[in-house]
Amino acid sequence: MEKKPLFDKLRTILLEQDWEERKELAEKLEDLDDQLNSRDRLEEKVQPILQDQQEHFKNNFPKLFGPQITETISKQIKDSQDEVVEALYPIIGRMIKKYIASEIQKLSEKVDAQMELAFSWEGWKVRIKAWISGTPQSEAMMSQLIDPKIEEIFIIEKNSGLLMGSFSKNQTVDQDMIAGMLTAIKAFVEDAFAGGEQELDSIDYDNFKIVVKSFNSFFIAIVASGGMNAAFKDRIDSTVLEFADKVLRKARKGDDEEVDQKQISGSLEEYFNDFDNVDQ
Amino acid sequence: MSISKKVILVGHFGVGKTSLIRQFVHQKFSDEYLTTIGVKIDKKELQVDGMDVTLIIWDIAGETEQNKVPASYQLGAHGVLYVFDITRPSTYQNLHEQVNHMQGLLPNAPIQILANKTDLLTPEECESILGGIDFQEVHQTSAKTGLNVEEAFRLLTKAIVS
Structure with a gap:
């Protein structure tokens, strides 16, 4: 009886499981290599993770970076006050101008109304009417307008x-x-x-x-x-x-x-x- | 539910922009020429691809060059009809330049070019003139007869909503 076939048989018996495992491992390695080197496959795997991260980042941006951003802005404003004033001046200037104009108009309306009430014939007529009818003067005045x-x-x-x-x-x-x-x-x-x-x-x-x-x-x-x-x-x-x-x-x-x-x-x-x- | 879209008509003065709108909205035509001052706005509801669309049509006063038209009238437009008069070469001589200007201003808005007043020429004359204009798609229209007017607006609306 020849020794070689027996030896081969023994080797097969002893190493079969190892071979299978090695083969399986090689296949896995090949697949992994393909996954890493094929853009489409890699994208397929990585994309959901990136999307999740992106979503998480988007949702938690204010929480994560809010304090740092506020701090940076405050520091920036502190350090470059001239630039900030230069940028805000036209807007704030216009707002102040509008506010003052509106307040002056209000004041002028108030003065007009008081003058009218105090000196005009219409004012006296309304006063007398209000006194006779028993309604408050202000109410009678408003109904005229x-x-x-x-x-x-x-x-x-x-x-x-x-x-x-x-x-x-x-x-x-x-x-x-x-x-x-x-x-x-x-x-x-x-x-x-x-x-x-x-x-x-x-x-x-x-x-x-x-x-x-x-x-x-x-x-x-x-x-x-x-x-x-x-x-x-x-x-x-x-x-x-x-x-x-x-x-x-x-x-x-x-x-x-x-x-x-x-x-x-x-x-x-x-x-x-x-x-x-x-x-x- | 209806969606609203802004459409503007631009081109030289006297090319028939107002008449095209009048024909499209009111199915009317008048030979009397009244120049548009500034802008005039009209409205027409139509159905395109099963969708109800309300077109708010801005008839912008004609100018020889589109950069003279206030940009604020053109901004926000969803579609453009560039109209020229097929019988007046001066209205289409610088067509490429004018259309490029509009494309630069409204990169996402479809632009359609209308050769209006085709009723004043024979079909052969129209073809010959349009052959000399190196543009892929120019629609022949006549505000007077109504030729292709509805179609031009419909095509533009389709391009806007698609």
Whole structure:
């Protein structure tokens, strides 16, 4: 009997498991090598991890980096005060100018009203009438004036002039076209007359006034009738700012392209339907 | 639910932009020429690929060069119709330059070129003129007869929503 076949048989018996394991290991190694060197396969494996990390980073960015960013900004502001002042001066200067103008207007209205009340014949007539009827003088005085009222509100996308939402007590005009024309008028005035970064604030016609409030990507046009005074304008300002912050910012979060016109219009109604009836 | 899109019509003065809109929106034509001052806005609702689209159409006053038109009128447009008068070479001589300018200003908006007033020439004359204009796609229109007017707006809307 030959020794070699027996020896081969013995080797097979003893090393078979090792061979299989080696083969398996080699296959695994080859597969791993293929995974590492094939862009598609590597991408397939790594992409979900990267996406998860990206999502995690996106969601936790303020938490992770908020304090550092705030600290960096504070330091930057501290270290380069001149540059910051230079950058903010035009904006703050304009804001201060507007605020002072509005306060002066309020003061002038107050003085006018007091002078009128004290010296005019109308004032005396109202006083006597109020004294006879027993109603407070202030109430009788107010009823002599035409109360300002909000007639319509349009929220318009800045560049395209497309209507994002509207509120109207009359529903007489095509609001899409009005939004477009208001955008064109605003653009024309700002291009033709405004120096620098100034923007159209209001349009007056007859007994109506269109107050324009500009934001970054949209503007709000408020059509009001009656004697618009500074206090009413102030109230509009704060309500519009609150509305922009609470409703419009949320509406814009979902999709950059389209906003829900119905939702915005509904919220406008909630905010402004009873606006004129609120006691000042 | 309907989506709104801004479409602008640009081109030289007197090429028939206002008439094209009048024909498209109101199915009317008038020979009387009234120059557009600044901008005029119209609206038309149509259905494209099962989608309700409201077109807000800005008819911008004609200028020989588009860089003279206030950019604020053009910004935010979702589509552009560049109109020229096929009978007046001066309105299409610098077509490439003008279209390039518009593409630079509105890189994502589809632009369609309309050769208007084709009713004033024979089909052969139109073909011969358009043959000399090195542009891939120019649509022949006539605001007077209504030729291809609706189609031009529809094609543009389709390109916008697709």
